[in-house]
Amino acid sequence: MTTRLLQALAAALVTVVAVVAAGCGGGGDGNAGGTTESTASSALKVGLVADAGELNDNGFNELAYNGLKRAERELGIQGRVVEANSAADYIPNMTSLARQGYDLIIGVGFAQGDAIAATAKRFPNTSFAIVDVDQSTLKGKPKNVQGLLFREQQVGYLVGYLAALEAKRAGAKSISAVGGFKEPPVDRYIAGYRAGAEAAVPGTKVRWGYSQDWEDQAKCKELALNQIAAGSKVVFQVAGGCGLGALSAAKDERVWGIGVDADQSFLGPYVLTSALKGVDSAVFLTIKSLQDGTFEGGKSVSFGIDQDGVGLGKVSPKANKADVAAVEKVEQKLADGEVPDIPTTLG
CATH class of the missing domain: 3.40.50.2300 (Response regulator)
Known part of the structure; x- marks a missing residue:
């Protein structure tokens, strides 16, 4: 840190x-x-x-x-x-x-x-x-x-913004998230993710689901595989140890994964970035x-x-440089208080 x-x-x-x-x-x-x-x-x-x-x-x-x-x-x-x-x-x-x-x-x-x-x-x-x-x-x-x-919604917004830009480059407008349980911190991440994606690429569809587990990687992997089969090009894991299964699914299916809490870029260049806490x-x-x-x-x-209580982790060297630059500008605007209030719930 x-x-x-x-x-x-x-x-x-x-x-x-x-x-x-x-x-x-x-x-x-x-x-x-x-x-x-x-x-x-x-x-x-x-x-x-x-x-x-x-x-x-x-x-x-x-x-x-x-x-x-x-x-x-x-x-x-x-x-x-x-x-x-x-x-x-x-x-x-x-x-x-x-x-x-x-x-x-x-x-x-x-x-x-x-x-x-x-x-x-x-x-x-x-x-x-x-x-x-x-x-x-x-x-x-x-x-x-x-x-x-x-304020997880702030970093969720940033990774959602980048995810939507990268999905668009892959010819899609669909990204997703795998949560552990429906709890306020998890939903703040996902609500920000959805808002950031919509701001970057209006009309981007964001799917999400809950594994009801923090540990069983197979449960998160199954959820992620279903989301990818439905068209998701980026999977954001918000499920602790279970979420590593979601990242594994992203790797297997050759789509982007996004880590949570700690920097999970060590898993490989398929990890687009991580939402740090x-x-x-x-x-x-x-x-x-x-x-x-x-x-x-x-x-x-x-x-x-x-x-700096929340922020972006390392960005994959495979990410588009223009997209990364765009997200960095948004990050500065967030720090300066120039971005309107970001949702904290999913409704």
């Missing part, structure tokens, strides 16, 4: 002023899921709650894990990852961390919103953060929880704010393209 991104995210977090109470002590419960732990000399303890098997998804969860590991290296904190085998494990895992005296517990993803709200209510002296959930939407609006949000930096800087005494719950922090 760029220096400008780190500075911007740091500035956003440092503006928040509060005194963070230390996490409560006590005996620990058994964890419902597997754990990964490393020891550091600092007294600050941070727990990350993730889903089993998702720490190497080349995307969202791996970024959060990388942010925790960076905090271990650079801030000297003690970090622990607890992996949940199912949603039923979220509250037991969070409760266990709180009882073991963890100062900050971070939930990774929209699905953990209800669990973090319930646990935060039980442990008001422990700090919590939740990625991709607006704190104001949580039950009870707990004052010890901070939401970490991103700075989850790693947000996790790192949230931990740093706790260490600095500037963390505050009871609100959300939102990161957009003007702060």
